Amino acid sequence: MKNQHSGQPAPFPEEGRPAIYPVGDVHTEAGGVVLDAAIAVQRWGELRIASDGSTNIILVEHALTGDSDAVTWWKGLIGPGLSLDTNRFCVMCTNALGGYSGSTGPSSPHPDGRPWGSRFPALSIRDLVTAERQLLDVLGIGSVAAVIGGSMGGARTLEWTLMHPERVRSAAVLAVSARASAWQIGIQSAQISAITNDPEWLNGDYHSSDGYPHEGLAAARRIAHLTYRGEQELDERFGTDAQKGENPLGEYRDPEQRFAVQSYLDHQAEKLVERFDAGSYVTLTEALNRHDIGRGRGGLNRALSEIRVPTLVTGVDTDILYPYHQQEHISRNVGELLGMAKIVSPVGHDAFLTETRQVARVLRRFLLLAADADGETSG
Incomplete structure (x- = not known):
């Protein structure tokens, strides 16, 4: 978990200020390579590292066209005294590899100086997690208290629990499926x-x-x-x-x-x-089209059953894109279920972004359940 360039962990980002870190080459699941990749990140709250190397980091994963500025797109949920309380936690959010807000993507300069364009390799959700894991390595972060995400962010969260379970103490998955459906x-x-x-x-x-x-x-x-x-x-x-x-x-x-x-x-x-x-x-x-946690893991239900990270699952009752039955399927089969929650709203899929009061309750409940599962007091 060292910065491959300096041999030491990179300086932690300043609070509330976007920072961009080189993470080295990212080798994709399909055999491609993103050379000299960089990942953008923001954080709010002070980092605390326990003697066992665990941290108070909550890693928030954005949706398709999101970015690292989670306090803006998840307004009212991150900050002092809010459900993701920055007095207790260090909330971090990266911009996904392939994105357009600081992380390396098709519009970024290739090492030869010209834009990547058509040379940029296809990515899977697992590749996005790999790049993010490489960022944590650069920062010297061994594990996080929780990973939380909705939609594409929920897909990344699921993959975190299967790819690097030793680095995630709990997970909250919102408004996503275990794999892309034919309709999606x-x-x-x-x-x-x-x-x-x-x-x-x-x-x-x-x-x-x-x-x-x-x-x-x-x-x-x-x-x-x-x-x-x-x-x-x-x-x-x-x-x-x-x-x-x-x-x-x-x-x-x-x-x-x-x-x-x-x-x-x-x-x-x-x-x-x-x-x-x-x-x-x-x-x-x-990348969303390629989302399938069962690929190479014996199928969906087997993969879900192997999730040992305590996981809360949440869906939206009127979601057209990721219908609620898909979250029910995850909850019935996940190996370590913390609970199931439903957001009731006419808004549809975007309710996980717009129904602030309901989402806040879900996140508070999640952190209480996660603390109990971790053997901590819930007070």
Whole structure:
């Protein structure tokens, strides 16, 4: 657990300030190599290391288009006195390998100085965990108190419990499945196609051109956002209303005349295009397509049964993308179940991000149960 460059652990990141660490080459599950990779990370709260090497770190895993700034995208959950109490814990969040917020991804410079582009290897969820584990090695961190994540972050959390169980004392898995379903692969592949069929995609090498697959990424986000929100919520908010000042019921179809829900989706698409990279979107969506904790481990149920890290499982009752029955399946088969929780919300999949009060209760319960399982007092 030493920095391979200096022989000593790297300095711990300053509180609340993004830091980027070189983690060396990352060898992918499929045989590729990300040369000279770097991982971005932020932390809140003071690091404490016990005599046995255990720490008070809670490692928070972000979703598909998230980043290391967890206090922003999980607002109201991380801080002094909050459910992830930074008076007690050191909360850390990395930006996933392949992402677009400081970690090495397709838009990053290759060691030859040009963008990685189409040369960036395909990644699996396990590869994201490998890169994160290499970061902990660089920082000299042997183990963490907990790993917590939702959606793609939940997939990473599951893989942590199987790949490095000796380094994780507890885990909370939210709004994800034990493997990608055919439906998930289908809807996610449609998003990838929207991007790769954009004429400005240029086989992923647009970073070296004057163009950008804007329309493809926007279309992918519209498709995705419909899976993130609940049908009931969208219908109650928008119904068949026209966007203010527009008329979608004219004699001929006019893309400038929209229903209100179309305007909403356009807005969500533009927000993503402004802050995210199309290559990273394709890379991380492909990683989700490859998500399968049973691969090479004797199948799903056997893999789940071998999880000995105390694990809390949480789902959303209206989730279209990762239906609640998928979390029930995890809870029925996981080897060391702390408990099962349900978030009740019309919002759908994104409820694990938006239902702050319910999620806070889930996380507080998780930490109490984890402390009991670890032999600590729960006071």
